[in-house]
Amino acid sequence: MSNQSSKSLSLANPHPIYTNTAQKIGLALAVIGVLILFLAFFGVNFPNKGLFLGLSFLGMLVGTAIYAVGSYSAVPEGIKNTAVWHNSLSNRGLWGWIFGIIITGFYVLLYWFPQYLGLGENGASNTGLIALFDPLSYLLNGKPASQWFMYGTIYTVAILAMGYKFILKYKHNKYQVIRTISVMFFQLGIAYLLAELLGNLNSKDSLYYAKDLKNMWPLNYYFFEDWHLKGMLGGGNMGLFFLVWGLLMIFVVSPFLTYKYGKRWYCSWVCGCGGLAETAGDPYRQLSDKSLNAWKIERWLIHLVLLSVVVTTIAVLFTYFQNTPYRMLFVWGVVGFLLVLTLLMFSLRKKIEGISKIMPLLLIGGCVVVALVFLMNVFSGNSNVFFIESWKLKQWYGFYIGAAFSGVIGVGFYPIMGSRVWCRFGCPMAAILGIQQRIFSRFRITTNGGQCISCGNCSTYCEMGIDVRSYAQKGQDIVRASCVGCGICSAVCPRGVLRLENGTVDISTRTVQERAIHITDEKVSVIGM
Amino acid sequence: MNIVIIGNGISGITAARWIRKLSTHNITVISAETDYFFSRTALMYIYMGHMRFKDTQPYEPHFWKKNRIDLIKGYVKDVDFNSKKLQLSSGDGIDYDKLILAVGSTPNKFGWKGQDLDGVGGLYSYQDLENMERYSKGLKRAVIVGGGLIGIEMAEMFHTRHIPVTFLVREKSYWNGVLPNEESDMINRHILEHGIDLRLETELREIIDNGNGQACAVITNKGEKIDCGYVGLTAGVRPNVAFLKNTNLIIERGIVVNEYLETNIEDVYAIGDCSQQKNPQTGRRPVEAIWYTGRMMGETVAYNICGKKVEYIPGTWFNSAKFLDIEYQVYGTVLANPPENHESLYWEHSEGRKSIRLIYDKNTAHILGFNLMGIRYRHEVCEKWINEKTTIEAVLQNLGMANFDPEFFEEYETALIDIYNKKTGKELKLKQKRGLDAVLRFLKI
Numbered sequence: 001m002s003n004q005s006s007k008s009l010s011l012a013n014p015h016p017i018y019t020n021t022a023q024k025i026g027l028a029l030a031v032i033g034v035l036i037l038f039l040a041f042f043g044v045n046f047p048n049k050g051l052f053l054g055l056s057f058l059g060m061l062v063g064t065a066i067y068a069v070g071s072y073s074a075v076p077e078g079i080k081n082t083a084v085w086h087n088s089l090s091n092r093g094l095w096g097w098i099f100g101i102i103i104t105g106f107y108v109l110l111y112w113f114p115q116y117l118g119l120g121e122n123g124a125s126n127t128g129l130i131a132l133f134d135p136l137s138y139l140l141n142g143k144p145a146s147q148w149f150m151y152g153t154i155y156t157v158a159i160l161a162m163g164y165k166f167i168l169k170y171k172h173n174k175y176q177v178i179r180t181i182s183v184m185f186f187q188l189g190i191a192y193l194l195a196e197l198l199g200n201l202n203s204k205d206s207l208y209y210a211k212d213l214k215n216m217w218p219l220n221y222y223f224f225e226d227w228h229l230k231g232m233l234g235g236g237n238m239g240l241f242f243l244v245w246g247l248l249m250i251f252v253v254s255p256f257l258t259y260k261y262g263k264r265w266y267c268s269w270v271c272g273c274g275g276l277a278e279t280a281g282d283p284y285r286q287l288s289d290k291s292l293n294a295w296k297i298e299r300w301l302i303h304l305v306l307l308s309v310v311v312t313t314i315a316v317l318f319t320y321f322q323n324t325p326y327r328m329l330f331v332w333g334v335v336g337f338l339l340v341l342t343l344l345m346f347s348l349r350k351k352i353e354g355i356s357k358i359m360p361l362l363l364i365g366g367c368v369v370v371a372l373v374f375l376m377n378v379f380s381g382n383s384n385v386f387f388i389e390s391w392k393l394k395q396w397y398g399f400y401i402g403a404a405f406s407g408v409i410g411v412g413f414y415p416i417m418g419s420r421v422w423c424r425f426g427c428p429m430a431a432i433l434g435i436q437q438r439i440f441s442r443f444r445i446t447t448n449g450g451q452c453i454s455c456g457n458c459s460t461y462c463e464m465g466i467d468v469r470s471y472a473q474k475g476q477d478i479v480r481a482s483c484v485g486c487g488i489c490s491a492v493c494p495r496g497v498l499r500l501e502n503g504t505v506d507i508s509t510r511t512v513q514e515r516a517i518h519i520t521d522e523k524v525s526v527i528g529m
Numbered sequence: 530m531n532i533v534i535i536g537n538g539i540s541g542i543t544a545a546r547w548i549r550k551l552s553t554h555n556i557t558v559i560s561a562e563t564d565y566f567f568s569r570t571a572l573m574y575i576y577m578g579h580m581r582f583k584d585t586q587p588y589e590p591h592f593w594k595k596n597r598i599d600l601i602k603g604y605v606k607d608v609d610f611n612s613k614k615l616q617l618s619s620g621d622g623i624d625y626d627k628l629i630l631a632v633g634s635t636p637n638k639f640g641w642k643g644q645d646l647d648g649v650g651g652l653y654s655y656q657d658l659e660n661m662e663r664y665s666k667g668l669k670r671a672v673i674v675g676g677g678l679i680g681i682e683m684a685e686m687f688h689t690r691h692i693p694v695t696f697l698v699r700e701k702s703y704w705n706g707v708l709p710n711e712e713s714d715m716i717n718r719h720i721l722e723h724g725i726d727l728r729l730e731t732e733l734r735e736i737i738d739n740g741n742g743q744a745c746a747v748i749t750n751k752g753e754k755i756d757c758g759y760v761g762l763t764a765g766v767r768p769n770v771a772f773l774k775n776t777n778l779i780i781e782r783g784i785v786v787n788e789y790l791e792t793n794i795e796d797v798y799a800i801g802d803c804s805q806q807k808n809p810q811t812g813r814r815p816v817e818a819i820w821y822t823g824r825m826m827g828e829t830v831a832y833n834i835c836g837k838k839v840e841y842i843p844g845t846w847f848n849s850a851k852f853l854d855i856e857y858q859v860y861g862t863v864l865a866n867p868p869e870n871h872e873s874l875y876w877e878h879s880e881g882r883k884s885i886r887l888i889y890d891k892n893t894a895h896i897l898g899f900n901l902m903g904i905r906y907r908h909e910v911c912e913k914w915i916n917e918k919t920t921i922e923a924v925l926q927n928l929g930m931a932n933f934d935p936e937f938f939e940e941y942e943t944a945l946i947d948i949y950n951k952k953t954g955k956e957l958k959l960k961q962k963r964g965l966d967a968v969l970r971f972l973k974i
């Protein structure tokens with residue numbers, strides 16, 4: 001019965017889902033919007049591109065909005081997870097696979113074969129899908145559209161359309177509403193419009209600097225690459241501003257905010273990847289794997305990615321400083337920094353442990369090995385400080401992690417592995433913020449005494465694959481490096497058991513024992529007695 | 530020592546887990562229902578498509594092996610308490626040194642005509658859920674009999690599949706044997722708001738056979754005939770003890786146990802829904818068929834079996850539920866028909882989906898209970914106030930501490946204080962808003 005529906009690969013849904021008129025109209029409009037993009041992709045040359053692009057966006061935005069109104073306003077407000085596991089799009093059924101393959105294909109074209117999306121090569125003008133975006137691109141930055149402009153625009157439209165739907169779905173929950181407005185604002189305002197405007201300044205003097213104010217290293221892995229550093233250093237006040245701002249973000253702003261509020265301030269309030277996952281990815285959050293094995297794989301993978309971005313960055317920076325008077329200053333700076341990190345993690349190793357004692361050793365060992373290899377090569381005069389030429393490392397990282405992992409798998413696999421594959425298994429930013437969250441943040445999810453009925457809604461809808469129930473049923477507070485603070489576990493809990501909170505009292509105070517019921521001297525009682 | 534547990538529900542499994550923590554005894558859990566422990570309370574979410582069956586299992590399959598808890602799927606037909614042997618319906622026999630009966634409940638049937646027809650069922654076991662599923666396809670209407678917590682869950686289940694539901698409730702107002710009038714009325718309105726056909730003061734008289742042994746309609750005590758393809762019987766549960774009836778075990782409503790959860794037979798214990806306290810704690814009922822008491826008994830019995838004698842003391846009453854979209858929490862004593870000394874302070878949101886009720890003693894001013902609809906309160910804080918006999922005014926001024934709603938949610942504590950001030954002419958002010966720091970400071974004292 002229940003198994004049948006989740007296994008089902010058939011198009012015939014065993015539990016038909018009922019759609020009302022508004023939903024049908026909305027769906028039709030949205031489909032028309034998407035269809036225009038498809039037609040452009042398959043070579044239809046629209047006469048008035050600006051108009052058709054506008055129609056396409058209008059269809060998607062208005063269509064989704066009407067669909068959302070149809071879904072959520074006629075019924076009393078509350079949790080709307082009905083039929084999630086009966087719907088082949090959201091239960092890894094046939095439609096889910098089809099959709100997954102389409103987005104994966106799109107990413108493959110985007111990263112490696114943009115010519116098939118219509119990108120004009122060697123000065124030729126754009127055709128197909130990308131040409132559709134030319135008028136908008138000229139309007140915003142005076143240039144023909146690139147594949148990245150097209151992608152950024154669709155990305156933004158997806159966050160806006162699905163964000164609005166999400167807001168209606170959770171209209172009874174102010175935390176969800178405000179958080180979603182925040183990701184919509186950061187995507188549209190900061191990552192898209194402001195970045196395009198700043199991009200204009202960029203092109204005029206042909207100097208380089210980052211243009212998305214909220215995108216920081218290591219998510220933005222090219223921040224320390226030589227072309228980018230040179231661009232910023234030569235880029236006048238704006239370039240300098242971005243350099244200083246970028247460094248401040250990494251070393252001051254982000255640790256401070258993570259200390260105050262947990263990594264959620266970034267991952268589910270600001271970040272673009274998180275923004276897409278929380279809006280367009282919301283229908284797939286239940287597909288994340290909750291098993292212990294998945295957790296183990298996650299910890300290895302994400303920290304290995306972190307290690308590779310650190311190594312790549314050091315190598316790249318070394319190449320940059322190699323022939324400058326700052327060479328040795330840089331070398332000792334890096335070694336000193338790694339040493340401080342090592343000592344810090346060593347003293348806090350108990351906190352990083354989680355499920356395995358190996359993890360702190362891996363992190364500490366990683367730091368030490370990186371420092372040693374680095375020093376060894378510097379002193380033996382080897383300019384390839386990690387044995388491989390830095391540009392190769394860079395290329396490797398950009399290809400496998402930057403494109404294949406974060407894009408193709410990260411978003412393409414939404415309908416298969418859930419909405420946060422990249423954030424959970426790959427993102428080095430999430431890894432750093434996670435370690436900070438685990439060690440010194442004030443953020444935790446508290447559990448409401450003995451009220452948990454072990455139903456499993458929280459775990460099922462945790463997009464990060466955290467088995468929230470395993471803590472809640474024991475009355476333990478939840479402090480997990482990977483928790484992005486989306487608050488959905490708390491929202492879907494039918495017994496009011498979970499609350500995201502910040503407190504000055506040490507995060508680990510209530511994470512230790514089994515707290516639901518305990519034995520005091522001679523009797524059994526619930527906690528608090 | 531071989532410890533055998535019959536029943537893999539919350540009480541039996543909690544017992545097994547704790548025995549494992551405390552000892553190296555052999556543990557065997559037998560159940561006829563499912564291979565692995567699952568959360569019965571989540572049955573509705575499977576049907577509604579919020580979760581798969583597998584998502585309702587709190588432990589992964591490898592957990593049992595790793596913790597050396599042997600699981601047997603089978604039905605215990607007979608227990609021979611003298612030779613300490615169980616008889617499975619498969620024919621196998623199992624010996625035990627100590628036996629824990631954690632056999633749960635079974636839905637009540639009151640001898641209605643037609644109660645055993647096809648298309649009639651309760652909602653307790655996984656098999657009940659399968660039965661509901663079987664009849665759901667093309668179902669034109671379901672009639673649900675019994676206005677309790679499970680009845681409303683069943684109503685919601687059918688409702689989400691767009692199957693029209695008629696909900697027969699014997700009382701004047703939904704669950705008003707437990708909920709005070711205002712809250713009960715709020716739920717009446719909410720049920721109707723969802724488009725569920727709620728019939729108050731209506732009872733089932735008989736279920737009609739369509740000629741093929743299947744239900745096709747019900748007749749109510751008002752003589753009305755309602756056509757339907759499914760009849761849900763949710764008029765409460767009773768201990769599932771029928772298969773133990775002809776033994777020396779003392780059974781009244783449930784299996785009678787003392788404060789150590791021991792039955793009258795040596796080395797035999799009973800916990801959870803199926804047990805009945807010989808001397809219940811004051812203010813508590815002898816049979817309490819809820820999740821939390823099952824969990825507490827499971828832990829208690831583990832200590833008793835592993836050589837540390839502890840009494841079962843369930844402490845301050847608490848419970849929670851969800852009526853369609855309205856969450857409900859209760860801490861302490863909140864009665865539908867309160868005695869004269871119970872004074873009530875009640876606030877309800879203008880939209881009629883949220884409320885807070887505090888109960889205190891008129892004479893001593895001690896806080897007695899909290900009743901919340903659509904608002905979450907902190908278990909530990911409320912409990913501590915109740916146990917320490919805190920006065921209503923002290924509670925009111927610090928009430929923010931109890932608030933457990935998510936960040937940015939509106940806080941309504943001042944509204945409640947205003948009501949109190951109006952009632953008494955006092956000028957109390959809220960001193961403590963929502964927040965963790967104050968709570969942890971408070972709980973430490």
Ligand SMILES: Cc1cc2nc3c(=O)[nH]c(=O)nc-3n(C[C@H](O)[C@H](O)[C@H](O)COP(=O)(O)OP(=O)(O)OC[C@H]3O[C@@H](n4cnc5c(N)ncnc54)[C@H](O)[C@@H]3O)c2cc1C
Binds near residue numbers: 569818
């Ligand atoms: C739909 C529903 C919703 C609920 N919601 C809530 C809630 O929100 N909050 C709350 O507090 N409580 C709730 N309850 C009540 C709660 O689920 C029960 O109190 C609790 O599950 C009882 O646990 P138990 O371990 O005592 O028994 P059970 O969970 O019933 O376990 C007993 C097991 O023993 C097996 N068994 C019985 N006899 C034999 C035999 N002879 N041989 C082999 N196996 C046998 C049964 O098949 C069963 O699997 C709900 C109950 C239902 C049905």
Ligand code: SF4
Binds near residue numbers: 465466468482485
């Ligand atoms: S634990 Fe809760 S808040 Fe954290 S990521 Fe999972 S669902 Fe979101």
Ligand code: SF4
Binds near residue numbers: 456458472473495
């Ligand atoms: S915390 Fe809430 S959602 Fe999670 S298992 Fe417990 S009752 Fe269910």
